[in-house]
Amino acid sequence: MNQIFTKKETIKFRHVDFAGIVFYPRFLEMLNDLVEDWFEEALERPFSKIHETNGIPTVDLKIQFKKAGRIGEVLTKKLWVEKLGGASVTCGFKFEDENQNTVLEGEVTLVNVAISEDRNDIKSEAFSESMKSKIAPFQVVN
Amino acid sequence: MNQIFTKKETIKFRHVDFAGIVFYPRFLEMLNDLVEDWFEEALERPFSKIHETNGIPTVDLKIQFKKAGRIGEVLTKKLWVEKLGGASVTCGFKFEDENQNTVLEGEVTLVNVAISEDRNDIKSEAFSESMKSKIAPFQVVN
């Protein structure tokens, strides 16, 4: 319980805008990478396998941008689980700079879905018990 | 009052992911384009001018993804004002497909900032009266 999945990412030239700060859709790419790494490294569900027949689309996102991110800064990206439902999981996340200042924080809800063979039909599918047991350690318990 | 700023955008190959649906950070690029078009076309503050000394970074974003977007679909992107503060504006937005189904909807808060000449200092700055009068028609009044 209360485990936090953590990765570092350096802000690169491709992330920043005319004002010299991270363009916010690039922060969402960084968040997607974090979720992808969590699935691969902690949940043993690499996206390279998951997307043959399944997916985990994002259905809800809340994010507060607290501090500009600048090129060359190394961000610490943190992710944990706030709520685990039958076919969905709501994760909290926070990105911090090198001085532990919060750059952004928020919540993202992902849904486990099955994709039909012709890829035209997408419907939610319950997480397996094995998957739930791998997600459980990241749940926040007060 | 109650004016809605509206633009159309076609989902292109570059927007979609392995599952054949829009990768959600690309939806945020589409949202940024919508805000940029609103500033240029309705508020007479083109980003090409604004970014010499000012900026309007996004500080808060809430978004619900309701329906997958697929390549070739023409989205109607809508934006209006929910709250106009001294130096910030909270906009509601909705993207619809050709059958008026909601693809996504949410709220985004932008802050008007001044950028110092060396671009290292960013601080909030009140909207001018002229700017406020151009934003006003888009405010929602119940």
Add this chain to the structure above:
Amino acid sequence: MNQIFTKKETIKFRHVDFAGIVFYPRFLEMLNDLVEDWFEEALERPFSKIHETNGIPTVDLKIQFKKAGRIGEVLTKKLWVEKLGGASVTCGFKFEDENQNTVLEGEVTLVNVAISEDRNDIKSEAFSESMKSKIAPFQVVN
């Protein structure tokens, strides 16, 4: 013969980098949009259909960046055919600014491929006669 496929595109905030000029991978996204529009509008092969069983991956690209592109500029993107092979097509392209200055120009070679049902196998496939006849008007003849 000698037809040129032409589209306009405005440089947006998301295209530019810290130096205030288009980040060159964004120019390649604009080029991909141009090819996609050509396939849909002139060749009647919209990418929304093509990618169920086929693709047209880029195999060769040569590009010279002549002039910086700045936010707000409206580019005229031009594309024509330099060489039509059995399963490949080499297109010339040029992006111009509003004063007819060349922003960039180059050549891109695309290959028509068939994708196996499980999407693991990709192999080149000759263009149909119908497709060739639609491509032909864009061929440069000296």
Add this chain to the structure above:
Amino acid sequence: MNQIFTKKETIKFRHVDFAGIVFYPRFLEMLNDLVEDWFEEALERPFSKIHETNGIPTVDLKIQFKKAGRIGEVLTKKLWVEKLGGASVTCGFKFEDENQNTVLEGEVTLVNVAISEDRNDIKSEAFSESMKSKIAPFQVVN
């Protein structure tokens, strides 16, 4: 002499397209990261410093895409110097997959430029002797 700058990068979900292979503008983002890392790690010119008064825009790019890149693959990105001019440098590059197959290869020419304080004027500027001596070890000598 003959030193090769090498970095690894894993293909992520955000890199791939509907066909499940890397969308080629994303390969150019990977190439830009490689150049950025080379400047920071080998040439002691981090982009976080360089872009206050200078830049190194790409003026010429030739690239051959030999093999599709798929999600989860770890690419080895290699860069060396083919020609060092007064204010420009032409680099060769190659990305290989885990079996040493070439995924792509090509040449990119960068120009050292000075950017005026108001950022409206960009002109080429000779590399310093110190910079040239740091670039020299990466030159290919037959």
